[in-house]
Amino acid sequence: MLPIKHDMHIHTFASTCCLDERQTIDNIVLQAQELGLERIGLADHVWDNPNLVPNDFYKEQGKNRCINLKRSATRFKNSDIDVLVGCEVETVAPKKFSITEELANELDFVLLATDHFHLHDLVAQPKKYKPKHFAKHMIEMYLGGIRCPFGDIMAHPFLAMGYYEIYEEIIESISDRTFIEVFQETAESGKAVEITTHYLGNPTRRRLFSRDIPIRILSLALEAGCKFVFSSDAHQLESIGRVLELKTLAVDAGIREENIHKIALRG
Ligand SMILES: [Zn+2]
Ligand SMILES: [Zn+2]
Secondary structure: OOOOOEEEEEOOOOOOOOOOOOOOHHHHHHHHHHOOOOEEEEEEEOOEOOOOOOOHHHHOOOHHHHHHHHHHHHHHOOOOOEEEEEEEEEEEEOOEEOEOHHHHHHOOEEEEEOOOOOOOOOOOOOOOOOHHHHHHHHHHHHHHHHOOOOOOEEEOOOOOOOOHHHHHHHHHOOOHHHHHHHHHHHHHHOOEEEEEHHHHOOOOOOOOOOOHHHHHHHHHHHHOOOOEEEEOOEOOHHHHHHHHHHHHHHHHOOOOHHHEOHHHOOO
């Protein structure tokens, strides 16, 4: 049994990358209720770190929108759906994050993204764009996220955003043993592993990589004792429903109801 009753990664119109004006908190809640979800997490991109310089995209993503959203979510307090407001934090480099712990403490939860490699002007890049170098860099960035003193969920782990042409080779160059070690540290940190719709590929394009890749990653995370959450990473209303498509992928990786992280369970 693996019912999908939550979606912990939904963007709202407060993210500048979200171009859907209908992506308001009210519309998102209605859509989630129609899908039978009991708990959702709103997670926009936020920059609130005075010690680091944001790129142009993040300049527009101050913490106020996020704080306002949190305030407006209080009206769902007694409804049949939990509406959590958090944010998606950028890992610029290991130990360098787009927000401070102070803001993290004000939010309901925090997603840590460690693989936005397509943001060349901001995110640390590998020494060489060879699969082996990329893999090493990807692991260092991921471990940076795990060792971050705050954060609850590892967003879309082990993707190579912007570099899908070498993605399969990158993942193949990482041994099962390395994955197990990294995921054991994840389990010990208490952070959840996200099962993301990015693993399904883009339906409008050719599938970008074999389904065996996310199955392998998730199976090893499970073996290492990790707990999981489901996420649509939706930037538009129609995409929220894709979270339900993750069920077969998760089941095939051996994930069951008892492996769901407590952050995704209705409080
Ligand atoms: Zn992301
Ligand atoms: Zn996202």
